[in-house]
Amino acid sequence: MADYHTLIVGAGFSGIGTAVNLDKAGLRDYLIVEAGDGVGGTWFWNRYPGVAVDIPSFSYQFSFEQSPAWSRTYAPGRELRAYAEHCVDKYRLRSRIRFDTEVSGAMFDADENLWRVELNTGEVITARFLVNASGVLTIPKLPDIDGVDSFSGVTMHTARWDHTQDLTGKRVAIIGTGATAVQVIPEIAPIVQQLTVFQRTPIWCFPKFDVPLPAAARWAMRVPGGRTLHRLLSQAYVEFTFPLAAQYFTINPFAKRADAAGRAYLRREVRDPVLRDKLTPRYAVGCKRPGFHNTYLSTFNRDNVALVTEPIEKITGSAVATADGSTYEADVLILATGFKVMDVDAMTFDITGPGGQTLSAFWEEHRMQAYEGVSIPGFPNYFTVMGPYGYVGSSYFALIEAQTHHLVRCIAQADRRAAHRVEVRQEANDRYFAEMMRKRHRQIFWQDSCRNANSYYFDRNGDVPLRPASTPEAYWRSRSFDLDDYRFTG
Incomplete structure (x- = not known):
């Protein structure tokens, strides 16, 4: 029997969003492990002078938890950290977070249909489902410069x-x-x-x-209609x-x-x-x-x-x-050399599937891909929030809400069917990846004007694992994908 129903890696906003959605679905047996000694992920680690969000504050927040406390149109980093603390306390997540804990690796036990997760403490804990919510803007990328x-x-x-x-x-x-x-x-x-x-x-x-919010705007954020209007304009x-x-x-x-x-x-x-x-x-x-x-x-x-x-x-x-x-x-x-973003080792820790293949080796061999940016064939009971071809480029909160809705649908369906193993079907993954390849020609990245960009969007295979779609489409698909694209067994 597993120690936990679900293990969430990371207490940034991806981990917070996953936990809140699991709670809403009645799936409360989970643990969050966090490498740092505080919550907030990107906003916990990045505290350099001038750090601030680069999209309007009204969009950089959960739709279900809109803060009335932003001081500016673009919130500074300290306010994002405070918002993370607020969410953790309001939704009573803190008691289920283990701080100063890193995941060294995870291996799927095919006999027991669960993940055995090794921590930096040497401890091994088990979980039926594993959610990678570790994000991509936390691992510094060091320059390859002599000396x-x-x-x-x-x-x-x-x-x-x-x-x-x-x-x-x-x-x-x-x-x-x-x-x-x-x-x-x-x-x-x-x-x-x-x-x-x-x-x-x-x-x-x-x-x-980027201006201080006037008193009238702060007042409007405290009434439902005002919050809705702010968010609609910001999202547009x-x-x-x-x-x-x-x-x-x-x-x-x-x-x-x-x-x-x-x-x-x-x-x-x-x-x-x-x-x-x-x-x-x-x-x-x-x-x-x-x-x-x-x-x-x-x-x-x-x-x-x-x-x-x-x-x-x-x-x-x-x-x-x-x-x-x-x-x-x-x-x-x-x-100021940024982060490992589209690198294989930035998107995952060491993950070994039931056949002994690692996720990094799978991506090296087959290119980076994931069904709807969430699941990878051959890696059952594993879900990722920031997977390849999930992010459309808008607010990370839009990504978090779409992807966590997707993975919670899968986990809840597994519980309803009393299934111990959930895995995306190969044909579903292939269909989605083919769709991404078919639609990417309309993206700017494939135009001649991008040849000299030296952009971190490109991975080592020359792909850009961003979803060629709009935010509303990503939202809709997370709520309407066919659950039969997954195999529920065990």
Whole structure:
């Protein structure tokens, strides 16, 4: 007999959403294991200066738990952490979370039809069903640069920010100009002596309507009609700016005008034409996730900020050396190099199915794929929230609600049928994967304009495991997929 009916890995919003939906379905025998000592996932680990959500707060929350406490249109990281704590306490999840606990690996026991999950403590616990809710914006991606481990000064990744370090008056080098750097650079530039930014690929950046919420808006969030209106407007904006633009690029005439808007913003913000040219992407908007910030681009006008576009050759002693022979001395080295997102080892821990095959080996051999982004054939009783071809590119909360609804439908159906084993049928998975391949031509990623994007959306096979669909379609499918696409046995 299993120790738990369901084991959830991760106490970020994916894990919280899974737990709440299990409770609603009456499936209360579960345990959440969390590597950190607090909840919030991405917002627990990422505490760098300026950290904030990059879509409106009204969309970045559960539809069933809309907060009236946002202070701004785009919530800062501390408010997202507080929201996670609120959800955990309101839905009484804390007693079922085991903190400071990492999953080392999981193996399916075909005789008992359950998962044996090994923890970093050496303990093995068993569960009938295993849900991977560990997310993808928590594992830092370190740059492959010679000597990066030997820098003589202070080194820190943005996802592991050391707040004991005072950057005031320091010479700081930052590697990377992605979404994280867009938030960090304007925050630290005014206090450091010199900030040297090493850019490999420029990012499209757009203004962000980030303002304190007036009293009337905060009052409206406390009444059902006001909350609904805020959310509808926010959802429409989010859907228009990414899913409809990127997933339907070939048939969306408005998507092709975004480049002109990005260049116009660059002209307004950056005075030096040479610098402006270096900051101008050579790929279309949407090939990689754009940044949204009101002072990122103008920060490069400062005398103490330098942009370096020459490739980094190595890091030696207290300096960063580039391919043209230049060296840049620094006291602090900041790695704003993002996360492992579409990497196999980022999407899963060590998982071994009943035939001895690991999930990572399955994906290496067959390309990354999952039925509706949730289930993988050959891996029974296993579900993932952030699986391949599940995310459409809108709010992660939209993804969480759709995917957790899908997996809870499966688990609840298994209980109704007294089945101990649930596995997606191979033909159902093949049908879904073929659909994803058939529809992806309309995505922006497959246009010639994306060849130079160097986007983390692409995996090592050259695929982009994003669902070519809209958020409403993903919601609908999570509630209407045929349960006969699964085999219930045992």
